[in-house]
Amino acid sequence: MPTRYAFLILRTDDATAPDRRVMSRGQSTLAEGQTPAEFAGKLLRENRSTRSHYTGPRRCSVWPIDGDGPIPRIAPDAALHFDD
Template sequence: MKFAYLIQSADNGRRMSSGVISVDPPPSLAELAAELVQRNRAEHSYYTGPRTCWVWAHDGQQSLTRLETGPDGAERFDL
Protein backbone atom coordinates (compact mmCIF):
# COMPACT_ATOMS: atom_id res chain seq x y z
CA MET A 1 0.00 0.00 0.00
CA LYS A 2 1.23 3.50 -0.79
CA PHE A 3 1.19 6.38 1.66
CA ALA A 4 2.09 10.02 1.14
CA TYR A 5 3.63 12.12 3.86
CA LEU A 6 4.54 15.70 4.63
CA ILE A 7 6.90 16.61 7.48
CA GLN A 8 7.12 20.18 8.74
CA SER A 9 8.92 21.93 11.56
CA ALA A 10 6.28 22.34 14.26
CA ASP A 11 7.42 25.79 15.35
CA ASN A 12 7.08 27.60 12.02
CA GLY A 13 5.50 25.11 9.58
CA ARG A 14 8.55 25.04 7.30
CA ARG A 15 8.40 22.10 4.94
CA MET A 16 11.19 19.63 5.68
CA SER A 17 10.32 16.66 3.49
CA SER A 18 7.53 14.93 1.63
CA GLY A 19 7.15 11.86 -0.49
CA VAL A 20 5.41 8.60 -1.18
CA ILE A 21 6.36 5.37 0.53
CA SER A 22 5.18 1.87 -0.25
CA VAL A 23 4.83 -0.45 2.76
CA ASP A 24 3.50 -3.98 2.88
CA PRO A 25 1.97 -4.92 5.21
CA PRO A 26 0.92 -1.42 6.21
CA PRO A 27 1.75 -0.49 9.82
CA SER A 28 -0.46 1.76 11.87
CA LEU A 29 -0.26 5.36 10.69
CA ALA A 30 1.22 6.35 14.07
CA GLU A 31 4.04 3.81 13.62
CA LEU A 32 4.67 4.96 10.07
CA ALA A 33 4.74 8.63 11.12
CA ALA A 34 7.19 7.84 13.95
CA GLU A 35 9.49 6.00 11.52
CA LEU A 36 9.34 8.83 8.97
CA VAL A 37 10.10 11.47 11.60
CA GLN A 38 12.98 9.41 12.97
CA ARG A 39 14.45 9.22 9.46
CA ASN A 40 13.85 12.95 9.00
CA ARG A 41 15.68 13.73 12.27
CA ALA A 42 18.72 11.80 11.00
CA GLU A 43 18.67 13.58 7.62
CA HIS A 44 18.01 17.06 9.07
CA SER A 45 19.98 16.98 12.32
CA TYR A 46 20.53 20.76 12.16
CA TYR A 47 16.91 21.20 13.31
CA THR A 48 16.34 19.72 16.76
CA GLY A 49 12.81 20.97 17.37
CA PRO A 50 9.49 19.12 17.14
CA ARG A 51 8.00 18.07 13.84
CA THR A 52 4.49 17.68 12.46
CA CYS A 53 3.99 14.67 10.21
CA TRP A 54 0.93 14.28 7.99
CA VAL A 55 0.27 10.78 6.58
CA TRP A 56 -2.46 9.60 4.20
CA ALA A 57 -3.21 6.85 1.70
CA HIS A 58 -1.86 7.87 -1.70
CA ASP A 59 -3.73 7.10 -4.90
CA GLY A 60 -0.77 7.81 -7.18
CA GLN A 61 -2.41 10.88 -8.71
CA GLN A 62 -1.91 13.65 -6.16
CA SER A 63 1.05 16.00 -6.54
CA LEU A 64 2.93 16.74 -3.33
CA THR A 65 4.91 19.73 -4.57
CA ARG A 66 2.65 22.54 -3.37
CA LEU A 67 1.18 21.10 -0.21
CA GLU A 68 1.46 23.40 2.80
CA THR A 69 -0.44 21.05 5.09
CA GLY A 70 -1.92 17.59 4.90
CA PRO A 71 -5.00 17.23 2.67
CA ASP A 72 -8.47 16.36 3.91
CA GLY A 73 -8.39 12.89 5.44
CA ALA A 74 -4.70 13.05 6.40
CA GLU A 75 -3.70 12.01 9.91
CA ARG A 76 -1.63 14.55 11.84
CA PHE A 77 1.07 13.50 14.28
CA ASP A 78 3.07 15.95 16.41
CA LEU A 79 6.39 14.30 17.29
Protein backbone atom coordinates in the same frame (compact mmCIF):
# COMPACT_ATOMS: atom_id res chain seq x y z
CA MET B 1 -2.76 -5.13 -1.75
CA PRO B 2 -0.16 -2.58 -0.53
CA THR B 3 -1.43 0.84 0.47
CA ARG B 4 0.41 3.93 -0.74
CA TYR B 5 0.61 6.89 1.59
CA ALA B 6 1.73 10.44 1.03
CA PHE B 7 3.62 12.16 3.81
CA LEU B 8 4.52 15.70 4.75
CA ILE B 9 6.93 16.62 7.56
CA LEU B 10 6.79 20.19 8.81
CA ARG B 11 8.58 22.29 11.41
CA THR B 12 5.98 23.34 13.96
CA ASP B 13 7.84 26.06 15.85
CA ASP B 14 6.37 29.56 15.74
CA ALA B 15 9.73 31.09 14.82
CA THR B 16 9.70 29.52 11.33
CA ALA B 17 7.71 31.30 8.62
CA PRO B 18 4.86 29.13 7.31
CA ASP B 19 6.31 29.07 3.79
CA ARG B 20 9.61 27.65 5.14
CA ARG B 21 8.25 24.85 7.33
CA VAL B 22 8.30 21.92 4.87
CA MET B 23 11.19 19.60 5.76
CA SER B 24 10.25 16.55 3.72
CA ARG B 25 7.43 15.20 1.57
CA GLY B 26 6.89 12.21 -0.61
CA GLN B 27 5.05 8.94 -0.90
CA SER B 28 5.72 5.34 -0.04
CA THR B 29 4.06 1.96 0.30
CA LEU B 30 3.46 0.84 3.87
CA ALA B 31 5.25 -2.36 4.85
CA GLU B 32 3.00 -5.35 5.38
CA GLY B 33 1.24 -4.99 8.73
CA GLN B 34 2.61 -1.46 9.27
CA THR B 35 0.14 1.09 10.64
CA PRO B 36 0.08 4.74 9.59
CA ALA B 37 1.33 5.66 13.10
CA GLU B 38 4.31 3.29 12.76
CA PHE B 39 5.00 4.67 9.28
CA ALA B 40 4.93 8.27 10.58
CA GLY B 41 7.16 7.35 13.53
CA LYS B 42 9.74 5.84 11.19
CA LEU B 43 9.66 8.92 8.97
CA LEU B 44 10.06 11.26 11.95
CA ARG B 45 13.05 9.28 13.29
CA GLU B 46 14.72 9.31 9.87
CA ASN B 47 14.02 13.03 9.44
CA ARG B 48 15.41 13.84 12.89
CA SER B 49 18.56 11.87 12.01
CA THR B 50 19.12 13.32 8.53
CA ARG B 51 18.14 16.88 9.46
CA SER B 52 19.80 17.06 12.85
CA HIS B 53 20.64 20.75 12.37
CA TYR B 54 17.01 21.49 13.29
CA THR B 55 16.24 20.34 16.83
CA GLY B 56 12.76 21.82 17.19
CA PRO B 57 9.31 20.19 17.00
CA ARG B 58 8.03 18.46 13.87
CA ARG B 59 4.72 17.13 12.61
CA CYS B 60 4.33 14.25 10.18
CA SER B 61 1.03 14.12 8.30
CA VAL B 62 0.15 10.97 6.36
CA TRP B 63 -2.78 10.06 4.11
CA PRO B 64 -3.59 7.32 1.59
CA ILE B 65 -3.21 8.23 -2.07
CA ASP B 66 -3.86 6.81 -5.51
CA GLY B 67 -1.32 7.36 -8.26
CA ASP B 68 1.86 9.40 -8.34
CA GLY B 69 0.61 12.99 -8.31
CA PRO B 70 2.48 15.86 -6.64
CA ILE B 71 2.44 16.07 -2.85
CA PRO B 72 0.92 19.36 -1.63
CA ARG B 73 2.67 21.72 0.82
CA ILE B 74 -0.40 21.56 3.09
CA ALA B 75 -1.85 18.25 4.28
CA PRO B 76 -5.48 17.57 3.37
CA ASP B 77 -8.15 17.66 6.09
CA ALA B 78 -8.37 13.85 6.12
CA ALA B 79 -4.65 13.41 6.93
CA LEU B 80 -3.50 11.82 10.17
CA HIS B 81 -1.06 13.98 12.15
CA PHE B 82 1.75 12.78 14.43
CA ASP B 83 3.91 15.19 16.42
CA ASP B 84 7.50 14.73 17.54
